[in-house]
Amino acid sequence: MAKPVDLRRFTGFRAITWLCLFVLYAPLVIVAIYSFNDSTSITRWGGFSLKWYVDVFTGPEAPKFRDAAINSFTIAIGAAVCATLIATAAAVAMNRAGRFRGKTASLALINLPLMVPEIVTAVASLVFFITIGFKTGLLTIFIAHIVFCIPFAYLPISARMQSVPDTYEQAAMDLYATPWEAFRLVLLPLMVPGILSGFLLAFIISLDDFLITNFVKGAGVETLPTAIFGSVKQGIKPNIMAISTLLLGVSVVFVTLSWIIGRAGQSKR
Amino acid sequence: MTSTAAVATANAVEIDNVVKRYGFVTALHGVSMQIGDGEFFTLLGPSGCGKTTLLRCIAGFEDVSEGAIRLHGQDIAPLPPHKREVNTVFQQYALFPHMTVLQNVSFGLLRLGWSVSDAEARAKQVLELVQLGQFAERRPGQLSGGQQQRVALARALAPRPKVLLLDEPLSALDLKLRQAVRSELKAIQRETGIAFVFVTHDQEEALTMSDRIAVMSAGHVQQIGTPREIYEAPSNRFVADFIGETNLLDVTANRVSDGIAEILLPGGARLSCPAALGARAGQGHLSLRPERLGIAAPGQGQLQATVEDHVYLGTDTQLHTRLGSGEALVVRLQNGAAAIPERGARLGLEIEAGAARLLSD
Ligand SMILES: Nc1ncnc2c1ncn2[C@@H]1O[C@H](COP(=O)(O)OP(=O)(O)O)[C@@H](O)[C@H]1O
Numbered sequence: 001m002a003k004p005v006d007l008r009r010f011t012g013f014r015a016i017t018w019l020c021l022f023v024l025y026a027p028l029v030i031v032a033i034y035s036f037n038d039s040t041s042i043t044r045w046g047g048f049s050l051k052w053y054v055d056v057f058t059g060p061e062a063p064k065f066r067d068a069a070i071n072s073f074t075i076a077i078g079a080a081v082c083a084t085l086i087a088t089a090a091a092v093a094m095n096r097a098g099r100f101r102g103k104t105a106s107l108a109l110i111n112l113p114l115m116v117p118e119i120v121t122a123v124a125s126l127v128f129f130i131t132i133g134f135k136t137g138l139l140t141i142f143i144a145h146i147v148f149c150i151p152f153a154y155l156p157i158s159a160r161m162q163s164v165p166d167t168y169e170q171a172a173m174d175l176y177a178t179p180w181e182a183f184r185l186v187l188l189p190l191m192v193p194g195i196l197s198g199f200l201l202a203f204i205i206s207l208d209d210f211l212i213t214n215f216v217k218g219a220g221v222e223t224l225p226t227a228i229f230g231s232v233k234q235g236i237k238p239n240i241m242a243i244s245t246l247l248l249g250v251s252v253v254f255v256t257l258s259w260i261i262g263r264a265g266q267s268k269r
Numbered sequence: 270m271t272s273t274a275a276v277a278t279a280n281a282v283e284i285d286n287v288v289k290r291y292g293f294v295t296a297l298h299g300v301s302m303q304i305g306d307g308e309f310f311t312l313l314g315p316s317g318c319g320k321t322t323l324l325r326c327i328a329g330f331e332d333v334s335e336g337a338i339r340l341h342g343q344d345i346a347p348l349p350p351h352k353r354e355v356n357t358v359f360q361q362y363a364l365f366p367h368m369t370v371l372q373n374v375s376f377g378l379l380r381l382g383w384s385v386s387d388a389e390a391r392a393k394q395v396l397e398l399v400q401l402g403q404f405a406e407r408r409p410g411q412l413s414g415g416q417q418q419r420v421a422l423a424r425a426l427a428p429r430p431k432v433l434l435l436d437e438p439l440s441a442l443d444l445k446l447r448q449a450v451r452s453e454l455k456a457i458q459r460e461t462g463i464a465f466v467f468v469t470h471d472q473e474e475a476l477t478m479s480d481r482i483a484v485m486s487a488g489h490v491q492q493i494g495t496p497r498e499i500y501e502a503p504s505n506r507f508v509a510d511f512i513g514e515t516n517l518l519d520v521t522a523n524r525v526s527d528g529i530a531e532i533l534l535p536g537g538a539r540l541s542c543p544a545a546l547g548a549r550a551g552q553g554h555l556s557l558r559p560e561r562l563g564i565a566a567p568g569q570g571q572l573q574a575t576v577e578d579h580v581y582l583g584t585d586t587q588l589h590t591r592l593g594s595g596e597a598l599v600v601r602l603q604n605g606a607a608a609i610p611e612r613g614a615r616l617g618l619e620i621e622a623g624a625a626r627l628l629s630d
């Protein structure tokens with residue numbers, strides 16, 4: 001048998017790795033560092049301070065950010081809950097209902113939002129809402145978020161369900177459980193890690209979304225990403241770096257949680 | 270869940286001409302059998318012969334394509350799995366990993382509407398029966414394979430089903446454990462009086478545990494009978510070959526009547542031996558059990574052979590011999606008493622009573 005090729009031996013492998021990491025993470029690191037800058041300049045370091053964090057919560061833009069944050073979290077929680085419910089139902093149908101007509105098509109439809117360019121979805125959503133005469137606002141954001149969160153919730157849930165053999169449900173039904181009891185008492189508890197992981201992923205995807213939100217939000221309705229974008233258009237102030245760093249922190253925490261839960265679920269079985 | 274309409278019969282399960290098709294694959298071709306109340310009944314056959322399919326039809330996970338299955342006289346076709354008073358020990362046990370052993374064992378009782386305290390009392394009682402009383406609060410993942418197997422058994426026994434289905438329940442255990450669990454399982458079956466339908470591909474397991482055995486191959490029942498009948502009176506070539514070791518010789522039967530065949534052996538000797546149902550005069554197959562062949566001086570006995578090889582098996586030695594007419598024949602001799610003939614030695618073979626049987630195809 002041939003030895004597997006060691007990628008690390010390739011000329012320039014190390015350099016390219018570092019370059020990629022640098023391009024990816026240097027901007028994030030700089031934003032995070034300069035969010036603690038004491039100066040009003042965004043390029044010159046003036047010493048360590050938390051004043052821009054204070055400014056986010058008490059400064060002139062604070063009410064705007066607070067309203068936007070409330071909108072963002074409300075929509076993210078609501079959309080993630082709805083998307084998770086729909087994705088769980090879809091995963092049950094896809095993995096447990098045997099073969100049915102249009103199964104492949106259904107799977108493609110569920111995952112389509114992952115492949116369609118987001119700008120297309122954004123435009124299409126806006127056109128759709130206008131066509132049916134829906135007034136853009138919080139509700140349209142909410143609906144659009146549910147839709148594009150479904151595939152993100154579906155993937156971990158479905159992956160988890162595939163790893164649970166259906167003999168567990170058969171064993172439950174063999175022991176006099178109705179199909180609903182078999183689902184509720186056996187399959188559902190075994191899927192909890194996948195469902196939590198899917199929920200967290202959907203939540204973070206909704207929280208971070210800018211493009212679609214920007215299209216379907218009504219005038220005067222803001223979420224955190226659109227509010228930040230609005231402020232940036234009037235010039236970048238260090239408070240933007242502070243709020244971005246906060247948002248980054250929330251993202252990292254949730255993605256890590258999602259990963260840990262997914263992994264814990266795997267190792268338990 | 271009592272069926273007043275059903276007429277009580279002595280049979281726990283009646284399988285009546287069951288056909289099961291999966292698309293173009295036919296897994297069961299018209300299988301019939303009756304399983305008595307309190308009987309230890311084994312489905313024996315090579316992998317892929319349809320044993321699991323038949324169990325799944327009884328449990329209700331598959332619908333039969335044709336035919337009927339009756340439980341104590343009642344046709345169970347319209348009943349979904351959770352309404353059939355049948356429990357299964359799954360091949361991979363399928364213990365619920367998120368529940369304790371006690372919760373696993375009381376699961377079926379709670380679904381039947383038992384109170385929590387009654388269910389737990391009964392579950393503990395069954396766990397004592399399988400000697401796992403002190404493991405009630407463990408999770409299945411914290412138990413060894415043998416212990417998991419017993420939890421699966423306890424879980425299936427707890428609701429006192431009319432019939433217990435066991436799909437190769439010992440196949441995941443190592444040899445030593447398997448032999449210990451065999452007698453334990455048999456004892457539990459006697460104690461509870463529940464009819465066991467036990468699936469295995471291991472003929473030794475089937476012979477040692479069963480009241481009766483159904484030998485299956487390729488979706489057909491080949492023979493149903495007690496272990497002794499199956500071993501000593503195999504009805505056809507497949508059964509003789511599959512159960513135990515045997516030699517199959519092509520012979521000519523001059524006459525078959527009243528279950529006795531007059532055989533012309535290779536080398537010209539004549540033999541009169543039992544014939545299987547359906548065996549006819551003419552060309553046929555003769556089964557010769559290796560352990561019922563004796564050695565004699567050259568020129569004596571009904572067959573003449575040359576020793577080609579020995580295989581030492583501890584208590585026995587296998588002699589690989591070749592007949593003058595060219596066929597290979599295995600003889601099994603007990604070690605100790607007499608000297609084992611050398612390689613190349615010529616000898617005569619005596620066909621003892623019960624060694625030979627003319628088979629149907
Ligand atoms: N769900 C299924 N779909 C198609 N063919 C199947 C299915 N289940 C079993 N079979 C076929 O039916 C035959 C019997 O299988 P099975 O009952 O599992 O055999 P055994 O348990 O005796 O090893 C095999 O040929 C198998 O391929």
Ligand SMILES: [Mg+2]
Pocket residue numbers: 317320321322
């Ligand atoms: Mg099988």
